[in-house]
Amino acid sequence: MPHTKDDLPDALYSAAQVRRLDASLIAAGTPGFELMQRAARATWRALVRHWPTANELSVVTGHGNNAGDGYLIAVLARRAGWHVRVLAVGDPQRLQGDAGLAHADAVAEGIAVQAWSAQSGLRGVVVDAMLGTGLTGEVREPYAGVIAAINASGLPVAAVDIPSGLCADTGRVLGSAVRADLTVTFIGLKLGLFTGDAADVVGELVFNDLQAAPESFNGVDVSARLLTASNVPRLASRARAAHKGKFGHVLLIGGDRGFGGAILLSAQTALRSGAGMVSVSTRSEHVPAALARLPEAMVLGTSSANQLMGLLEKVSVLVVGPGLGQASWGRSLLSAAANAPLAQVWDADALNLLAEEQVELPKDCVITPHPGEAARLLGLSTAEVQADRPAAAHALSKKYTAVVVLKGAGSLIASPDGRLAVCDRGHPAMATAGLGDVLAGLLGALLAQGMSTFDAACLGVWLHANAGAQEGKSGRGLAASDLIPAIRQLLEEQAPCLK
Numbered sequence: 001m002p003h004t005k006d007d008l009p010d011a012l013y014s015a016a017q018v019r020r021l022d023a024s025l026i027a028a029g030t031p032g033f034e035l036m037q038r039a040a041r042a043t044w045r046a047l048v049r050h051w052p053t054a055n056e057l058s059v060v061t062g063h064g065n066n067a068g069d070g071y072l073i074a075v076l077a078r079r080a081g082w083h084v085r086v087l088a089v090g091d092p093q094r095l096q097g098d099a100g101l102a103h104a105d106a107v108a109e110g111i112a113v114q115a116w117s118a119q120s121g122l123r124g125v126v127v128d129a130m131l132g133t134g135l136t137g138e139v140r141e142p143y144a145g146v147i148a149a150i151n152a153s154g155l156p157v158a159a160v161d162i163p164s165g166l167c168a169d170t171g172r173v174l175g176s177a178v179r180a181d182l183t184v185t186f187i188g189l190k191l192g193l194f195t196g197d198a199a200d201v202v203g204e205l206v207f208n209d210l211q212a213a214p215e216s217f218n219g220v221d222v223s224a225r226l227l228t229a230s231n232v233p234r235l236a237s238r239a240r241a242a243h244k245g246k247f248g249h250v251l252l253i254g255g256d257r258g259f260g261g262a263i264l265l266s267a268q269t270a271l272r273s274g275a276g277m278v279s280v281s282t283r284s285e286h287v288p289a290a291l292a293r294l295p296e297a298m299v300l301g302t303s304s305a306n307q308l309m310g311l312l313e314k315v316s317v318l319v320v321g322p323g324l325g326q327a328s329w330g331r332s333l334l335s336a337a338a339n340a341p342l343a344q345v346w347d348a349d350a351l352n353l354l355a356e357e358q359v360e361l362p363k364d365c366v367i368t369p370h371p372g373e374a375a376r377l378l379g380l381s382t383a384e385v386q387a388d389r390p391a392a393a394h395a396l397s398k399k400y401t402a403v404v405v406l407k408g409a410g411s412l413i414a415s416p417d418g419r420l421a422v423c424d425r426g427h428p429a430m431a432t433a434g435l436g437d438v439l440a441g442l443l444g445a446l447l448a449q450g451m452s453t454f455d456a457a458c459l460g461v462w463l464h465a466n467a468g469a470q471e472g473k474s475g476r477g478l479a480a481s482d483l484i485p486a487i488r489q490l491l492e493e494q495a496p497c498l499k
């Protein structure tokens with residue numbers, strides 16, 4: 001069954017797990033060469049749909065089964081009357097097994113198979129059939145040079161299974177990767193197609209399960225779940241007899257001198273995302289501005305942690321960190337929060353203070369690091385975190401026994417019980433200040449309405465990314481507060497109040 005972006009299955013696999021799936025399909029009676037033919041047909045159909053007026057193909061092949069798919073795509077294109085040639089990186093005589101058979105089929109069809117050279121000259125649509133799930137380590141020559149030539153050609157590119165150079169497990173470009181306009185991927189979705197660098201190289205994604213019987217998936221673990229409109233957790237609809245006491249009381253702590261706006265953005269989002277009551281603890285000099293902006297909130301000018309104590313007994317959820325700063329004011333408020341037996345969201349400077357071991361995180365919190373904060377918490381560099389985002393999210397979740405939202409393209413949500421969810425929505429216009437404050441306030445409101453930490457994190461990330469995609473469409477200049485009405489609208493569409 002072909003699937004496009006909006007109806008993808010949600011199970012995500014590593015390269016090793018997909019290899020196990022391949023093996024179980026073959027063991028269940030479908031020969032590998034038949035799978036390769038199905039992969040080629042699926043790619044060919046998607047390619048014709050994507051470029052309906054094209055009639056010329058340059059298929060660039062490597063040395064494994066990914067190349068085998070490429071030879072069979074060339075055969076289908078030739079039979080459809082297209083001008084086709086194959087540019088082989090390395091010696092095609094060395095191809096073995098099913099890929100060898102596919103090469104023989106292409107030759108028998110009279111297709112010109114030339115050795116790749118810098119002078120080969122690419123034409124028409126380029127099919128990238130060099131490196132698939134068999135990629136290991138940084139891309140070596142001659143492939144790196146061929147990838148650079150394909151990217152420099154400016155021609156349309158269809159990638160077979162995964163763009164060559166993109167790691168199927170981590171979504172990291174291993175040195176260099178083909179920038180595809182279309183990727184057709186098979187059997188099981190690879191986690192690496194949805195996080196990290198993937199969004200810049202995958203293009204339109206089409207999935208085909210190659211008619212795998214559902215039983216073939218039994219016994220093969222899933223690495224992660226893709227968040228989709230149908231599986232994302234929902235808030236319950238509200239009863240008519242609802243009252244504000246049922247929807248929690250969120251206390252947001254932060255906004256030191258110079259960062260007063262951050263906590264207001266969080267508080268405004270918590271209010272607009274359905275929290276029953278919202279209180280803000282901030283610097284006394286920020287109180288008049290906060291009241292002017294948020295008349296619905298209770299605003300407490302706080303100069304020391306002692307002033308928080310009474311309030312901590314009345315509220316149900318804490319959001320700590322936006323604009324908190326790292327000076328003694330923020331540190332003392334964070335320590336008071338850390339001792340409160342409440343559901344909590346820690347963000348921004350709360351995470352920097354946590355990394356400095358100034359405080360201990362209570363159990364069952366949500367933490368929302370961006371890659372730089374995640375790196376500080378793990379004692380790694382940001383590049384090391386980005387090199388394997390799923391591993392970093394799992395490691396943080398284990399280290400702090402917390403639900404972790406690792407932000408950045410393809411946000412990840414990791415739970416200490418091993419679950420991992422991936423959100424591939426969002427928009428580059430979201431790379432702007434204040435977006436994290438909005439997310440923290442949203443998560444606080446969802447916890448206050450009774451969701452578990454993992455469900456709140458999944459729904460919060462999903463709503464935030466979709467609101468960003470909706471509002472970011474017009475490009476740069478998105479202000480964080482633009483997201484708040486969009487989040488409210490999406491929440492209401494998802495779990496409407498009774499009319």
Ligand SMILES: NC(=O)C1=CN([C@@H]2O[C@H](COP(=O)(O)OP(=O)(O)OC[C@H]3O[C@@H](n4cnc5c(N)ncnc54)[C@H](O)[C@@H]3O)[C@@H](O)[C@H]2O)[C@@H](O)CC1
Nearest residue numbers: 035036063064065066131132133134135136138139140161
């Ligand atoms: N039955 C199957 O196994 C099926 C496999 N399929 C295709 O087969 C692919 C997997 O095939 P393979 O496991 O043969 O692997 P690939 O074809 O992905 O790549 C293996 C080749 O890449 C080279 N290579 C690995 N890392 C490299 C690096 N860092 N730099 C340069 N070269 C590197 C290896 O030396 C080897 O020649 C899938 O992605 C998919 O396209 C599909 O045909 C469906 C069925």
Ligand SMILES: [K+]
Nearest residue numbers: 131160162164
């Ligand atoms: K490829």
